[in-house]
Amino acid sequence: MIGSRALGLGVVALMLAALASFAPVSAMVPTCAAAGAHHAALVVDHGDGSAVTRCVAFDTRQISGEQLLTLSGIAWSGQTFGGFGEAVCALDGEPARYVDCPGKESYWAVFVSNGGGAWQLAGVGISSLVLGDGDAEGFRYVPASGVAAVPSSPAGLCPASTPASASASAPTSRVSGSTSPAIGPSATGSSATGGETAGPSGSLAASASAWSAAAATGAAAVTRSASSGPIPAAPGGPDTGLLAASVAGGALVGLAFLRLAARRRSRK
Amino acid sequence: MSAAGDLDGPGLAPRAWLVWSIAAVSVAVLTNNPVYRGLVALVALNVLLAWLPPGRNRKPLAIALAVAAIMAALINVLASHTGADVLLRFPEGLPLVGGPITLESLAFGGAIGLGLVAALLAVAPLSLVLEPHDVVDAMPASMERTGIAVATSMNLVSGIGRTFVSVRDAQQMRGWRPRGLRSWNEVLVPVVLTVIEDSVLLAEAMEARGFGAGRRTSYSRHAWTRWDVTVAGSAVAAAALFAVMRLAGVAMDWYPYPTLALPPIHPLLVAGSIALVLPALRRR
Numbered sequence: 001m002i003g004s005r006a007l008g009l010g011v012v013a014l015m016l017a018a019l020a021s022f023a024p025v026s027a028m029v030p031t032c033a034a035a036g037a038h039h040a041a042l043v044v045d046h047g048d049g050s051a052v053t054r055c056v057a058f059d060t061r062q063i064s065g066e067q068l069l070t071l072s073g074i075a076w077s078g079q080t081f082g083g084f085g086e087a088v089c090a091l092d093g094e095p096a097r098y099v100d101c102p103g104k105e106s107y108w109a110v111f112v113s114n115g116g117g118a119w120q121l122a123g124v125g126i127s128s129l130v131l132g133d134g135d136a137e138g139f140r141y142v143p144a145s146g147v148a149a150v151p152s153s154p155a156g157l158c159p160a161s162t163p164a165s166a167s168a169s170a171p172t173s174r175v176s177g178s179t180s181p182a183i184g185p186s187a188t189g190s191s192a193t194g195g196e197t198a199g200p201s202g203s204l205a206a207s208a209s210a211w212s213a214a215a216a217t218g219a220a221a222v223t224r225s226a227s228s229g230p231i232p233a234a235p236g237g238p239d240t241g242l243l244a245a246s247v248a249g250g251a252l253v254g255l256a257f258l259r260l261a262a263r264r265r266s267r268k
Numbered sequence: 269m270s271a272a273g274d275l276d277g278p279g280l281a282p283r284a285w286l287v288w289s290i291a292a293v294s295v296a297v298l299t300n301n302p303v304y305r306g307l308v309a310l311v312a313l314n315v316l317l318a319w320l321p322p323g324r325n326r327k328p329l330a331i332a333l334a335v336a337a338i339m340a341a342l343i344n345v346l347a348s349h350t351g352a353d354v355l356l357r358f359p360e361g362l363p364l365v366g367g368p369i370t371l372e373s374l375a376f377g378g379a380i381g382l383g384l385v386a387a388l389l390a391v392a393p394l395s396l397v398l399e400p401h402d403v404v405d406a407m408p409a410s411m412e413r414t415g416i417a418v419a420t421s422m423n424l425v426s427g428i429g430r431t432f433v434s435v436r437d438a439q440q441m442r443g444w445r446p447r448g449l450r451s452w453n454e455v456l457v458p459v460v461l462t463v464i465e466d467s468v469l470l471a472e473a474m475e476a477r478g479f480g481a482g483r484r485t486s487y488s489r490h491a492w493t494r495w496d497v498t499v500a501g502s503a504v505a506a507a508a509l510f511a512v513m514r515l516a517g518v519a520m521d522w523y524p525y526p527t528l529a530l531p532p533i534h535p536l537l538v539a540g541s542i543a544l545v546l547p548a549l550r551r552r
Contacts, residue, residue, distance in 0.1 A: 081521075084522070102526050109527065125519070128532070145352050147352070147353075240535055241533025241534055244533070244538040244539075245307065245533050248541070248542050252311060255314050256313055259314060259317035263317065266322075267322070
């Protein structure tokens with residue numbers, strides 16, 4: 001009895017120690033006011049093969065994918081899906097109008113590249129994505145069936161280093177290699193209506209009125225300004241969370257087997 | 269002597285069990301993330317294995333878990349035709365099930381089933397570990413009578429089953445055979461009448477034993493120990509952590525559509541799920 005209790009305590013102590021070492025060091029809401037501008041790249045690959053790229057500068061240590069997209073000035077509209085976050089329904093005028101979000105034929109696949117690494121398909125909405133200096137956010141309009149192809153490489157879009165003196169109070173953006181016409185700041189505001197929703201058009205004048213309506217399922221939000229809403233909590237990295245869950249799950253399965261074995265022994 | 273009501277043993281207070289169960293179910297329903305739901309299911313399984321009295325029939329629970337998981341997965345995979353990875357296609361003409369069967373809908377159905385399994389395992393100690401009177405004791409005083417009424421009505425469910433079998437057997441001995449829906453009247457009417465009669469008898473018996481006359485008394489109540497407080501406190505903290513993280517906008521849900529991807533996993537929420545394991549550290 002004492003032995004099994006000690007064993008159980010040992011297993012839980014091990015699990016807690018492992019989890020403690022995985023815990024994210026950053027705060028829940030990292031509104032760090034560190035001096036110096038940071039940069040993150042944005043790549044938008046349209047279905048027709050054309051691409052729009054941006055390098056967005058920001059002052060905070062981290063930025064959400066939604067804020068990066070908003071700061072880039074590219075017109076977009078989205079829809080909130082509970083804990084998933086914001087899904088992109090239409091981006092830079094594609095599709096011009098939509099009923100379903102994500103679309104049944106094609107949709108905007110979201111990718112993230114951390115520190116110049118390879119594109120990774122994002123498992124959460126853009127409002128839940130956390131990007132830092134040197135990261136990149138990618139969008140590619142892909143068919144709903146089949147594996148989503150990755151966007152163009154973000155390499156070279158942003159400067160390799162971020163000098164502290166380049167800090168600015170207002171976020172800035174510059175355009176490089178864009179195939180679409182220049183786009184002004186995005187519109188704000190949201191509403192929910194039924195029926196077909198207009199996608200973002202190529203210019204502010206057209207987009208502000210055209211895509212303020214929401215998808216039929218409701219709760220569609222158009223872009224927010226950079227200062228609105230908290231930056232989502234740092235997820236601690238997908239690998240860290242996965243490792244923590246694997247350790248915890250493995251320990252629990254092991255403990256269950258030990259219990260079952262003990263029950264069988266006591267029955268004999 | 270009940271498993272939980274033993275004052276001298278290492279038992280857990282019935283009310284601490286109730287708090288733990290409610291917290292575990294809350295965690296399982298606050299997110300549809302299969303990782304957290306799977307962890308809660310594993311935690312609840314460990315707790316159950318640690319506290320299940322020997323000789324207690326586990327078969328009904330196993331059947332309920334299997335049915336809940338399989339039905340949830342099956343319904344979602346057959347009714348939802350969204351997703352990028354098509355496994356097979358049913359003819360479009362088939363109502364509801366016609367169309368592509370996708371890996372994504374199968375995964376989402378599995379996550380729903382996992383949630384049901386986790387919730388069932390979380391409430392299982394209330395029926396498999398605690399005695400019925402312990403459950404009534406665990407209810408807040410204002411809900412005590414309601415709890416008794418609900419527990420009694422739940423007992424009637426199995427009574428209906430037994431009555432149905434006996435009436436059907438009796439009718440078959442008299443030559444009755446099922447011939448369409450109408451023929452079942454000859455079984456269902458006696459079943460309903462018998463169940464009503466049983467209910468009246470039960471109500472009279474309960475009244476004769478003083479039900480409704482005043483507060484229920486008991487020989488001894490389980491005094492809360494430090495262990496009870498620790499278990500209940502950690503369970504409440506785990507549920508509160510999930511609630512706060514959801515309110516803070518942390519991504520904790522998982523949607524496999526349109527393309528299957530790994531669910532987001534936050535180490536703090538993994539720790540919150542593991543915090544529920546405390547009752548498993550002691551055995552009955």
